[in-house]
Amino acid sequence: MPERTPRKDAARNRAAVLAAADTLFTRCEHPDDVTMADIAAAAGVGKGTLFRAFGDRTGLIRALYETRLEPVRENVEQGPPPLGPATPPLQRVLALLDAVLCFKLDNRHLALALEQTGSDSPYRTEHYERWHAVLRGLLDRIPGLSGTGVTDFTAHALLAATRADLVAYLTTEKGLPRDEIRAGLAEFAARTLGADTTPGPVAEG
Amino acid sequence: MPERTPRKDAARNRAAVLAAADTLFTRCEHPDDVTMADIAAAAGVGKGTLFRAFGDRTGLIRALYETRLEPVRENVEQGPPPLGPATPPLQRVLALLDAVLCFKLDNRHLALALEQTGSDSPYRTEHYERWHAVLRGLLDRIPGLSGTGVTDFTAHALLAATRADLVAYLTTEKGLPRDEIRAGLAEFAARTLGADTTPGPVAEG
DNA sequence: GGAGAAGCGGACCGCGGGTCCGTATCGTAC
DNA sequence: GTACGATACGGACCCGCGGTCCGCTTCTCC
Known part of the structure; x- marks a missing residue:
């Protein structure tokens, strides 16, 4: 010790x-x-x-991933709005999902490497648990969602929409431009949260 | 030929x-x-x-997977409601997602094997394209979703919530019972589709 | 500067996916 | 039934990769 x-x-x-x-x-x-x-x-x-x-290989990839992710984590935990803790839950959920998505877009190969590390589930990682906990906490504070007991699954499902291989598939195979994917995720998330659909342009973090 | x-x-x-x-x-x-x-x-x-x-290994796993999936596919394409084509879009989406989820619950290891076949994206498969196409077609026919151009992403996102490793994680690591996951997915999906939340019990296909 | 711990590096190992080719089996023509 | 070409069989073999090991080097602390 x-x-x-x-x-x-x-x-x-x-x-x-x-x-x-x-x-x-x-x-x-x-x-x-x-x-x-x-x-x-x-x-x-x-x-x-x-x-x-x-x-081992997984350890190296994880370490690299965490290092790269560090700035985002910091922004979420103690940064300014819309990512930081001062933001109202609904907007913060959207900002957080967008941040995760952008991270995966920017670090496509690394995220892929991490998620497809065969013998080890991508869910058994520190950062996943962290994202999930934060997201779940926010969902619990959104009117109309709290108390239903499904915020746990909802958090998983929303994060699943940012999976690295899905992102890679949409960009590489389907050729979708970055902003289209971001808009898609944003509208999808807004819809599941019961917010009305305001597809206005999003600023890059 | x-x-x-x-x-x-x-x-x-x-x-x-x-x-x-x-x-x-x-x-x-x-x-x-x-x-x-x-x-x-x-x-x-x-x-x-x-x-x-x-x-190769991937080919074998794919062949096995398709074989196992065949009954479900048949049910969706020409079976009775709620999976079959006669069902109204919204209910059919829910039924389809539940069927996919149940399939992955019942064939956890096989689905895992398929999805984590390192060198080959799980999205580049015949059956994924099929599910996605069907789902997207249904979403386009749901009032309030059609024409927005995001049904494509929405279909991907909904399917992502049934990913094999997520399912494995929830059952094995978290110990969630089958029906709780099904209920979670059902409510999640219903919410994103704008349906009101009717968490009534679901019959097994 | 000397002693011992901590770290280094690359030859080495085991294992698993994939190949090769001599041999066995099948289908067919007679 | 038999003969013969085509097809498939099987397991010894190869190769590349993750991971280990151990004699040697480098650091650190007194």
Whole structure:
């Protein structure tokens, strides 16, 4: 439990690996194209180092994902409206979903890599539990939804609409432009929340 | 294009492999536990036969999935209400979603295996396109939704709420009972469709 | 600067998907 | 029934990837 501080070279290498993995996942066509050996080589590091630092492939991807996600998390937890806590529930739900969607659009390959890490459910992650808890809490505060006991499922369902492979499919296969997907999600969410449909343009976070 | 009929032993082996794979996937804890060699052994067949018949692992899983799904498809396309075509759109959407959900509950491991076939998007399948097309067609006929141009996304989003890994997570990790999930999905769907919430009990198909 | 802990790296391993080809079986023509 | 080409069989084999191991290097602390 003393949580001793890591050695200098270890910290440097860890950062190098994350950076290398980031660029590799960004450039690649499909997450499987990026092997652990590739990442090690790109980081100028041995494979052992990489596994020592992150445990396994899933651990590395998770760490990278969390790192990238950090700014969004911060914005949600203590940022200004419309993402921050001062926003009224309904608008904040919409803002949050849009933020998650945009994140997945911007980090398509990384999110894909994370979600399709075969042996490990994408739902068993810290950040998913976090999003779900926040979303559920907001839904409970929306009139007409609270107390029905289905806010839990609703939160899951809304997040499911931002799944990385769905996003990848809509953009890559179907060629849908970014804003069309955002508008689709926004209207879908608004509808399930009982808000009237106001499809006005959305500002980028 | 002549599509010559397969040899008798080939047909027999194909059936044996499908049957073996079915029981193995049903029994297993996680889809990855079932290897191609396992399936071949259980079917009393060489690995070569298996790959000759189905191309690759994905092909085998897809074939098995489609086979299992066939009755549901038939019911939707030409069965009696509430799944069949005679049902008014809104109710039929609900019935269809419930049918898909029940299918995934009943074939959890198989659906999981299919959806997490790494290198191949679960959206690029015949049956997904089919469900989506049907659903979208129904949504277009529901007053208050048609013409908005978002029925396409809505159909995707509704189907996303039935994703196999979400279902697996809710049942296995969260321990939610079957009917609670069905009720959750039903209410969620009803809400997005603008129907008032009538959480009455649902009959099993 | 010396000792010991912490970290490094890349040869190595096991396993699983996919291939290959000599052999067995089937369908058909006679 | 038999002979023969086409088709399918099967399991030894290959390859690539995630993950491990251990002799060597580098850091840290006194």
